[in-house]
Amino acid sequence: MRIPYFPGCTLYTKARNLDNSTRASLGALGVELAELPQWTCCGTVFPLAQDNYMGMVAAARILANAAKEGDGRLVTVCSFCYNVLKRVNYAIKNNPEAKNKLNTYLEENYAGETRLLHPLEVIRDEVGWERIKSKAGENLKGLKVACYYGCLLTRPAQEMAFGDPENPTVMEELVCALGAEPTVFPHKTKCCGSYQLLNSSELVLSRVREILCSAAAHGAQAIITSCPLCQFNLDWAQEKIEQNDPGFTKIPVLYFTQLLGAALALPAQNLGLEQHYVDPRPLFTGM
Amino acid sequence: MTTDLASKMGQELSGKILEISGQNPHLCMQCGTCSASCTGIDLMDLLPRQVMRLIQLGNARALACRSIWICSTCLLCTARCPRGIDIARLMEALRVINLRKGNEVLAPEKIPVDLIKEVPQMALTSGFRKLSA
Ligand code: SF4
Ligand code: SF4
Numbered sequence: 001m002r003i004p005y006f007p008g009c010t011l012y013t014k015a016r017n018l019d020n021s022t023r024a025s026l027g028a029l030g031v032e033l034a035e036l037p038q039w040t041c042c043g044t045v046f047p048l049a050q051d052n053y054m055g056m057v058a059a060a061r062i063l064a065n066a067a068k069e070g071d072g073r074l075v076t077v078c079s080f081c082y083n084v085l086k087r088v089n090y091a092i093k094n095n096p097e098a099k100n101k102l103n104t105y106l107e108e109n110y111a112g113e114t115r116l117l118h119p120l121e122v123i124r125d126e127v128g129w130e131r132i133k134s135k136a137g138e139n140l141k142g143l144k145v146a147c148y149y150g151c152l153l154t155r156p157a158q159e160m161a162f163g164d165p166e167n168p169t170v171m172e173e174l175v176c177a178l179g180a181e182p183t184v185f186p187h188k189t190k191c192c193g194s195y196q197l198l199n200s201s202e203l204v205l206s207r208v209r210e211i212l213c214s215a216a217a218h219g220a221q222a223i224i225t226s227c228p229l230c231q232f233n234l235d236w237a238q239e240k241i242e243q244n245d246p247g248f249t250k251i252p253v254l255y256f257t258q259l260l261g262a263a264l265a266l267p268a269q270n271l272g273l274e275q276h277y278v279d280p281r282p283l284f285t286g287m
Numbered sequence: 288m289t290t291d292l293a294s295k296m297g298q299e300l301s302g303k304i305l306e307i308s309g310q311n312p313h314l315c316m317q318c319g320t321c322s323a324s325c326t327g328i329d330l331m332d333l334l335p336r337q338v339m340r341l342i343q344l345g346n347a348r349a350l351a352c353r354s355i356w357i358c359s360t361c362l363l364c365t366a367r368c369p370r371g372i373d374i375a376r377l378m379e380a381l382r383v384i385n386l387r388k389g390n391e392v393l394a395p396e397k398i399p400v401d402l403i404k405e406v407p408q409m410a411l412t413s414g415f416r417k418l419s420a
Contacts, residue, residue, distance in 0.1 A: 196414075236405065
């Protein structure tokens with residue numbers, strides 16, 4: 001199965017390990033991600049001002065180009081890309097003014113027909129948990145994993161249609177299928193502080209501390225996410241938190257695709273586990 | 288300022304906020320659910336509920352508060368508001384009115400160099416889109 005794929009800028013630079021582990025693990029499950037021949041930055045954030053159509057142009061162009069590839073599906077894994085592409089697609093489908101303005105500007109005739117999918121949806125709906133179960137070895141047996149969704153995968157609920165906006169379960173289903181154990185995790189859809197890192201790192205440090213402590217309190221040995229900014233904030237902050245709180249225990253923060261890759265026993269160079277602040281390698285014997 | 292002038296300015300501000308956000312602030316019943324849910328609350332000067340009240344009153348203090356720049360657009364308030372208000376869009380309208388006048392909070396030179404070198408690219412793009420003019 002071949003599906004058009006939009007990696008996004010961060011996956012070409014700082015989050016190469018998310019790109020590599022996504023391509024490799026989906027590849028091992030029989031899904032070939034075919035990168036779009038041309039693409040730009042998605043714009044990262046959906047404009048919440050109604051009159052800001054310029055903030056939608058980049059995403060609209062990507063969606064319109066994707067509609068000309070493959071069977072109209074498009075996969076993207078970064079939570080920022082997924083959120084902005086999905087919301088812009090929704091706007092084009094449901095808001096005639098957005099559709100007209102964007103099409104006029106781009107000289108396209110796009111009506112929102114691209115079906116945007118997250119790899120979590122692809123592996124659930126196209127591959128299926130049973131197949132994943134049969135392919136995953138015993139590598140992850142007993143590993144306790146907290147699934148962190150953050151803000152962007154599920155909100156706003158109507159537009160994202162990714163499960164309950166504060167209690168999605170698809171990552172937990174994946175963790176079960178991989179033979180590991182999802183923990184209870186009340187902070188799974190809280191915000192890590194996001195781009196406030198640049199403006200108020202204090203905010204990020206305190207939000208991240210709460211999220212990590214909640215995960216630890218529920219027994220998590222690892223946290224998984226699909227967002228390079230959540231991954232960075234949760235991972236980078238730990239050393240700083242530890243400096244002020246010697247009792248703090250560090251927890252590795254991985255992409256769900258790295259966990260999937262580890263369960264499928266993919267070669268280490270596809271996973272990029274060495275690129276983290278808190279080293280996740282001790283979690284996996286023999287890696 | 289005479290009461291007349293103040294209320295005219297208030298109407299102008301309310302009109303602008305409505306145009307940019309598409310949200311009706313008068314639906315707000317001041318329950319405080321948004322404040323209780325908010326990611327940035329401990330660093331804000333006004334609670335989201337208080338910002339909502341100022342918007343209802345057309346009070347320009349809403350434009351000058353720190354809270355709008357601490358908001359991380361997490362949409363928790365929006366997900367939980369029992370009156371169905373998209374509060375994040377109202378916060379964005381207050382930012383956008385400032386940004387269009389050139390009032391911004393995030394300037395590249397304010398970000399520590401060590402951090403710029405480390406952060407994922409999307410942090411820069413999203414941060415500048417939300418917080419700089
Ligand atoms: S949650 Fe909604 S109704 Fe309650 S104070 Fe906030 S904006 Fe008003
Ligand atoms: S969107 Fe902004 S105001 Fe609303 S809960 Fe999140 S940080 Fe607070």
